[in-house]
């Protein structure tokens with residue numbers, strides 16, 4: 001098991017980690033099994049063995065809690081943990097009630113049981129973790145729901161009061177809320193769950209990170225990798241937010257979900273390191289950009305860099321949350337031509353108010369990059385050059401921002417390059433058909449496409465076997481071989 005974390009402490013952030021040796025981009029810095037894993041808050045109904053979404057509750061024969069079949073009732077994380085407790089206390093799952101609140105206790109109960117089974121790991125790895133319970137308590141609604149659905153459920157209904165104190169259960173709830181990682185399965189039918197990775201939680205957050213992680217499908221092992229070359233002794237940084245969100249939204253999320261105020265270099269810079277992910281167009285002059293006078297204060301005034309126009313921070317907040325609502329409504333739409341057209345419409349709606357490369361615009365472009373070429377009426381063979389160019393340009397805008405805020409070998413870069421290569425390949429083929437290109441020029445274009453595919457493959461082939469990303473890498477390798485062969489056979493332009 002790889003562990004290149006050199007754990008340090010300071011007064012500002014508590015624990016953090018540097019790399020203990022030089023690491024190249026793409027190499028692992030940490031392999032870690034979860035301390036416990038299980039459904040998220042408000043989870044849809046899912047199997048407790050493999051987390052596949054269940055339309056209807058099929059129940060484990062031993063404990064009467066949801067599993068998709070006999071195999072899954074035998075999976076360790078179910079059989080050796082909650083299954084015994086529920087069978088002994090004869091508390092079965094209620095298929096008629098909301099699944100979420102009933103499933104919330106599962107990861108917490110697993111962690112409590114793991115603490116008994118593995119006290120050494122608990123002591124060494126979990127006890128130093130923060131729970132922020134003093135701050136969490138202030139959210140009365142959540143605190144009360146947690147008290148009912150988890151604390152009282154486990155202590156009273158499951159008759160575990162003698163084994164686990166309220167303080168301990170609350171502490172694990174807090175540790176999960178503040179530190180858990182999202183676990184997305186390679187099974188497309190599975191719902192995402194949350195896992196507690198005590199070492200994985202040590203590196204600090206920064207809005208410009210230098211690592212990424214994947215979770216292996218068989219044992220849920222976390223593999224944390226460097227996305228750029230790291231020199232021995234440099235700090236390992238992870239990002240806990242949506243990377244293209246503007247500063248005000250990222251900081252709001254981090255405060256609400258992770259209980260801290262980010263003051264990284266990107267957060268401090270009104271222009272977000274030159275990406276303009278937060279910049280607004282000035283309504284009062286041409287070419288003016290309205291920027292926050294102090295991005296670390298959400299109420300600070302925003303000012304135009306060309307004229308005297310100012311906006312109160314609250315106005316920008318309202319605008320941002322209105323746009324965010326539009327974006328989340330789009331996300332709800334089923335993948336298809338209507339979603340594509342609606343996304344284009346929202347992009348037009350904010351053309352006059354946001355910088356062309358504002359984070360919200362890039363989020364819309366990201367969605368369009370995925371939709372163009374894939375939905376009815378807009379399949380690749382049907383896209384005219386102008387739409388292929390549009391898709392390629394959107395992809396480039398995202399890649400340019402990623403180079404600054406999430407540089408190096410990231411899944412997002414690999415996937416976007418793959419989408420972008422399709423555009424250049426199709427356009428080169430059209431030019432060849434129309435004979436508006438020389439053989440030399442055509443070969444040059446195809447070599448550029450091959451280089452993009454090479455990068456996609458290099459980035460994504462480290463992803464878990466069976467994952468969509470790994471398959472994309474394989475598909476890229478296949479296309480490279482085909483393109484290379486066709487280039488080798490081509491000595492003159494086809495008649």
Ligand SMILES: [Zn+2]
Pocket residue numbers: 047048049050051052067068069072
């Ligand atoms: Zn299952």
Ligand SMILES: [Zn+2]
Pocket residue numbers: 060061062063064065073078079082083084
């Ligand atoms: Zn069971």
Ligand SMILES: [Zn+2]
Pocket residue numbers: 206207208262263264265266267
């Ligand atoms: Zn930040």
Ligand SMILES: [Zn+2]
Pocket residue numbers: 282283284285286288289304305306307308309
């Ligand atoms: Zn202005």
